[in-house]
Amino acid sequence: xxxxxxxxxxxxxxxxxxxxxxxxxxxxxxxxxxxxxxxxxxxxxxxxxxxxxxxxxxxxxxxxxxxxxxxxxxxxxxxxxxxxxxxxxxxxxxxxxxxxxxxxxxxxxxxxxxxxxxxxxxxxxxxxxxxxxxxxxxxxxxxxxxxxxxxxxxxxxxxxxxxxxxxxxxxxxxxxxxxxxxxxxxxxxxxxxxxxxxxxxxxxxxxxxxxxxxxxxxxxxxxxxxxxxxxxxxxxxxxxxxxxxxxxxxxxxxxxxxxxxxxxxxxxxxxxxxxxxxxxxxxxxxxxxxxxxxxxxxxxxxxxxxxxxxxxxxxxxxxxxxxxxxxxxxxxxxxxxxxxxxxxxxxxxxxxxxxxxxxxxxxxxxxxxxxxxxxxxxxxxxxxxxxxxxxxxxxxxxxxxxxxxxxxxxxxxxxxxxxxxxxxxxxxxxxxxxxxxxxxxxxxxxxxxxxxxxxxxxxxxxxxxxxxxxxxxxxxxxxxxxxxxxxxxxxxxxxxxxxxxxxxxxxxxxxxxxxxxxxxxxxxxxxxxxxxxxxxxxxx
Numbered sequence: 001x002x003x004x005x006x007x008x009x010x011x012x013x014x015x016x017x018x019x020x021x022x023x024x025x026x027x028x029x030x031x032x033x034x035x036x037x038x039x040x041x042x043x044x045x046x047x048x049x050x051x052x053x054x055x056x057x058x059x060x061x062x063x064x065x066x067x068x069x070x071x072x073x074x075x076x077x078x079x080x081x082x083x084x085x086x087x088x089x090x091x092x093x094x095x096x097x098x099x100x101x102x103x104x105x106x107x108x109x110x111x112x113x114x115x116x117x118x119x120x121x122x123x124x125x126x127x128x129x130x131x132x133x134x135x136x137x138x139x140x141x142x143x144x145x146x147x148x149x150x151x152x153x154x155x156x157x158x159x160x161x162x163x164x165x166x167x168x169x170x171x172x173x174x175x176x177x178x179x180x181x182x183x184x185x186x187x188x189x190x191x192x193x194x195x196x197x198x199x200x201x202x203x204x205x206x207x208x209x210x211x212x213x214x215x216x217x218x219x220x221x222x223x224x225x226x227x228x229x230x231x232x233x234x235x236x237x238x239x240x241x242x243x244x245x246x247x248x249x250x251x252x253x254x255x256x257x258x259x260x261x262x263x264x265x266x267x268x269x270x271x272x273x274x275x276x277x278x279x280x281x282x283x284x285x286x287x288x289x290x291x292x293x294x295x296x297x298x299x300x301x302x303x304x305x306x307x308x309x310x311x312x313x314x315x316x317x318x319x320x321x322x323x324x325x326x327x328x329x330x331x332x333x334x335x336x337x338x339x340x341x342x343x344x345x346x347x348x349x350x351x352x353x354x355x356x357x358x359x360x361x362x363x364x365x366x367x368x369x370x371x372x373x374x375x376x377x378x379x380x381x382x383x384x385x386x387x388x389x390x391x392x393x394x395x396x397x398x399x400x401x402x403x404x405x406x407x408x409x410x411x412x413x414x415x416x417x418x419x420x421x422x423x424x425x426x427x428x429x430x431x432x433x434x435x436x437x438x439x440x441x442x443x444x445x446x447x448x449x450x451x452x453x454x455x456x457x458x459x460x461x462x463x464x465x466x467x468x469x470x471x472x473x474x475x476x477x478x479x480x481x482x483x484x485x486x487x488x489x490x491x492x493x494x495x496x497x498x499x500x501x502x503x504x505x506x507x508x509x510x511x512x513x514x515x516x517x518x519x520x521x522x523x524x525x526x527x528x529x530x531x532x533x534x535x536x537x538x539x540x
Contacts, residue, residue, distance in 0.1 A: 074088070169202070229498045297412065358523060
């Protein structure tokens with residue numbers, strides 16, 4: 001009996017159980033697996049794997065039981081022959097560990113990379129197994145994400161739309177962004193000859209309030225282009241419509257961070273155009289080997305000393321620029337979509353982040369006085385700092401100051417706030433079908449169904465970091481040094497919560513961070529005070 005139980009345990013280990021049971025067939029199914037990550041998603045719901053996907057010889061290997069059973073197949077293991085059998089309907093696949101020869105319904109097929117046992121788990125090539133079982137596979141090179149689906153994830157297109165649409169934006173007139181928008185509109189009207197696009201530039205500082213006032217009176221646009229953190233206020237006021245496209249299709253076509261950013265209260269209210277976040281700039285005079293973990297930055301005084309300066313600088317009193325540390329250490333803001341509950345702002349990770357800020361000051365990783373943005377910029381450009389955390393908007397200035405000494409990389413272990421430039425559909429739009437087609441075209445989601453890729457064009461012309469996954473099939477986008485870093489950073493970041501309640505979070509955190517740095521509050525006191533202040537302000 002004991003021997004039988006031992007054998008069963010061994011089989012379970014080799015086949016690799018995930019903490020999810022086989023599911024019944026669904027109309028549409030989308031699996032998302034991330035290289036090196038044990039969190040996967042089944043139709044946008046997270047599940048835990050007991051072994052992360054890996055890349056070997058340019059091929060992705062995934063846990064056999066998870067991928068097979070999610071496709072409705074049964075998996076068995078033959079310990080004597082070192083074979084795993086996957087059976088689905090009339091299809092039987094037999095893979096032998098470390099062999100490139102696979103039997104498919106009795107016929108031998110040669111594959112590039114064989115099934116392997118990694119950390120006592122059986123891993124199989126995802127594309128081969130998925131396609132044999134009738135699923136499609138797509139690769140997201142930014143997030144290192146494998147998407148497996150039983151449906152066509154291409155963005156639906158309606159070329160029969162006609163009429164006039166109006167677009168409001170804050171990109172100015174005669175600017176590089178405005179010129180790029182002119183080009184995109186011209187290309188859209190070529191592809192959709194029965195649609196006329198009227199664009200109305202609005203001063204960015206007035207755009208949000210103007211839309212809030214004009215839309216309910218029927219005087220607003222069909223589409224407004226703006227940052228995603230306006231979206232929650234617009235949605236709560238009933239001024240914009242949810243997007244009438246399957247969330248699974250959206251997740252397959254855009255970076256997940258971007259889709260999450262344009263979602264509010266469980267619904268998607270916009271299509272994302274580009275993403276923007278902080279990353280880690282560094283001076284090669286001081287940085288000979290790149291940091292590989294967040295601890296390398298927290299202890300930068302050991303490996304990256306700067307005579308007469310500080311190893312690391314950033315605007316530590318501003319929650320936007322401190323967010324890489326807050327979320328990187330496990331802190332949070334809201335409890336899911338409950339925007340009245342900010343308990344994650346005082347969780348153990350948030351306390352650790354406050355403590356790390358104090359420790360960096362005390363260990364002289366950062367200046368003794370609270371560095372604001374201007375001070376941080378000055379120290380870095382004058383060779384008095386090894387690292388500077390800021391966004392892509394400073395790339396040209398930093399390059400001019402430091403030349404080839406400047407480098408930029410993803411913040412190791414950091415999870416900064418991400419802003420998403422978004423298109424939003426007015427509830428009062430007069431031509432919603434045509435407006436939605438423009439939103440899809442403008443954000444680059446119709447690549448393959450149009451000869452013009454607007455997302456890639458915006459990346460090449462004005463440095464926008466595309467939110468559309470398809471844009472990265474353009475090698476000039478995929479290999480652009482700025483876009484490459486900032487897209488990867490955004491994929492690891494946290495979209496700024498778009499709930500109106502976020503105003504209370506900014507107010508409290510921007511007040512508390514300086515007091516922590518100055519030693520006026522302990523990390524635990526700071527976390528408790530942040531929670532109390534925000535909760536009180538939200539409740540008013």
